[in-house]
Amino acid sequence: xxxxxxxxxxxxxxxxxxxxxxxxxxxxxxxxxxxxxxxxxxxxxxxxxxxxxxxxxxxxxxxxxxxxxxxxxxxxxxxxxxxxxxxxxxxxxxxxxxxxxxxxxxxxxxxxxxxxxxxxxxxxxxxxxxxxxxxxxxxxxxxxxxxxxxxxxxxxxxxxxxxxxxxxxxxxxxxxxxxxxxxxxxxxxxxxxxxxxxxxx
Amino acid sequence: xxxxxxxxxxxxxxxxxxxxxxxxxxxxxxxxxxxxxxxxxxxxxxxxxxxxxxxxxxxxxxxxxxxxxxxxxxxxxxxxxxxxxxxxxxxxxxxxxxxxxxxxxxxxxxxxxxxxxxxxxxxxxxxxxxxxxxxxxxxxxxxxxxxxxxxxxxxxxxxxxxxxxxxxxxxxxxxxxxxxxx
Numbered sequence: 001x002x003x004x005x006x007x008x009x010x011x012x013x014x015x016x017x018x019x020x021x022x023x024x025x026x027x028x029x030x031x032x033x034x035x036x037x038x039x040x041x042x043x044x045x046x047x048x049x050x051x052x053x054x055x056x057x058x059x060x061x062x063x064x065x066x067x068x069x070x071x072x073x074x075x076x077x078x079x080x081x082x083x084x085x086x087x088x089x090x091x092x093x094x095x096x097x098x099x100x101x102x103x104x105x106x107x108x109x110x111x112x113x114x115x116x117x118x119x120x121x122x123x124x125x126x127x128x129x130x131x132x133x134x135x136x137x138x139x140x141x142x143x144x145x146x147x148x149x150x151x152x153x154x155x156x157x158x159x160x161x162x163x164x165x166x167x168x169x170x171x172x173x174x175x176x177x178x179x180x181x182x183x184x185x186x187x188x189x190x191x192x193x194x195x196x197x198x199x200x201x
Numbered sequence: 202x203x204x205x206x207x208x209x210x211x212x213x214x215x216x217x218x219x220x221x222x223x224x225x226x227x228x229x230x231x232x233x234x235x236x237x238x239x240x241x242x243x244x245x246x247x248x249x250x251x252x253x254x255x256x257x258x259x260x261x262x263x264x265x266x267x268x269x270x271x272x273x274x275x276x277x278x279x280x281x282x283x284x285x286x287x288x289x290x291x292x293x294x295x296x297x298x299x300x301x302x303x304x305x306x307x308x309x310x311x312x313x314x315x316x317x318x319x320x321x322x323x324x325x326x327x328x329x330x331x332x333x334x335x336x337x338x339x340x341x342x343x344x345x346x347x348x349x350x351x352x353x354x355x356x357x358x359x360x361x362x363x364x365x366x367x368x369x370x371x372x373x374x375x376x377x378x379x380x381x382x383x
Contacts, residue, residue: 143206147210186204
């Protein structure tokens with residue numbers, strides 16, 4: 001499983017600060033959702049495409065590939081608007097989605113996961129002043145990323161075990177042992193963190 | 202503290218993993234994944250705060266660009282799409298499921314978790330999703346509600362599965378069902 005959606009192709013946007021990219025994205029999103037002029041929206045869409053084309057054709061292909069998960073929903077919305085005889089507003093809405101989602105994906109593709117986590121940790125820092133210590137966030141992120149691959153592997157093994165004993169497809173019954181496995185792992189991880197903390201303190 | 206972090210992280214991971222293992226096959230052979238089952242289970246097993254935080258942790262990682270949603274989806278783009286409301290409703294749904302589990306200890310585990318999963322995992326998530334679509338899309342509330350209804354039968358199956366898993370856990374691993382022990 002791919003661990004993040006960061007682009008392997010280096011772009012000029014990689015050098016920009018994550019905070020700056022997120023602020024620009026937020027401002028653009030608010031602006032685009034307020035627009036109703038088709039011509040202006042079309043211009044913004046072309047600018048978005050150019051932004052994705054600047055790092056090269058391969059990057060643009062990657063950006064288009066990252067859009068595929070939302071395409072079925074967009075097609076559905078367009079068909080729906082055509083059926084309800086509001087095709088123009090359907091097209092306008094679709095272009096707005098394409099602009100903001102492509103720009104958001106651009107931020108995701110050009111920001112390293114470490115930088116994003118560091119930004120988030122800086123963002124929640126002021127909460128410490130009101131007694132909310134979120135210093136465990138980094139540890140929790142690491143635990144999730146390590147455990148997902150492990151749990152998927154266990155799920156696949158349970159799947160195989162089921163198939164070796166039955167001609168029927170594996171059903172929800174494999175979820176119970178998977179949940180038990182996660183609970184068992186959680187107990188072991190809790191002991192490990194406690195042991196490590198008591199060793200370092 | 203350590204136990205809380207471990208449980209929250211492991212349930213975030215479990216919910217993500219459920220998106221990559223098709224565990225329900227519909228009558229006509231189409232496999233569907235079960236990440237919303239993970240949302241229901243997190244609330245029902247861990248309770249309101251831990252369950253809600255587990256799903257919030259998953260959502261934050263998805264926003265940061267980790268492709269942990271079914272089909273390898275992730276990134277900020279998902280939070281600007283018309284279905285963003287459903288995603289934002291996940292942590293609230295897990296919280297509400299957990300709250301119902303914590304407040305209904307006198308009921309049998311199956312009934313209690315079934316109610317918690319239906320209210321938290323379906324009602325809350327759909328309310329958030331429908332409101333999100335209503336804000337973004339240029340359609341009436343009733344039309345959007347009608348559209349969202351198509352997915353409810355699948356989620357009802359997941360609520361029943363969630364109820365059965367919690368019932369089995371209460372029977373064989375009662376100490377793990379934190380929502381009923383706290």
